Amino acid sequence: MSRTSALDTLIELTREAVDNAGRHLAGARRSQQQAQAQLDTLLHYRQEYSQRLQQAMQEGMEPASLLNYQAFLGSLDDAIDRARQSLHAQVQQVGQRQQHWLEQQRKLNSxxxxxxxxxxxxxLQDNRSQQRLTDELSAQLRLRGNAFTSSSGSSR
Structure with a gap:
């Protein structure tokens, strides 16, 4: 009985670990989606700003304005690099969290x-015990039947 209750306790603890790992995985996936959305927004903004620069250069612009555009584009490029690094870190974290969740799930399945x-x-043990009991009863009935047949046949 103590084995069963100890195993039940292990199962309950492992279920909690699976649930906890699932929550952490879901949070990591949300963070990854947010990092991806931020990167996409920055890339889109950089593309728009670059197009504005091209248009302004075709129309003619002051050198100071050109420097401002270039400085801003440089800042955007830095922000894009940081966003890519953040996304990469989030992708790795999702992988780690998913691996942990799978390990906990495998443990629970085992x-x-x-x-x-x-x-x-x-x-199987119960079936064998029942079969032995049935065999013993059948043997006893046969012995009784043979004894009854022998005794009734000899008295005639």
């Missing part, structure tokens, strides 16, 4: 498999 095997072994 406990369930152990319970199933124990139940099957107990059922």
């Amino acid at each position: 406990y369930h498999t152990l319970i199933e095997r124990r139940a099957q072994a107990a059922q």
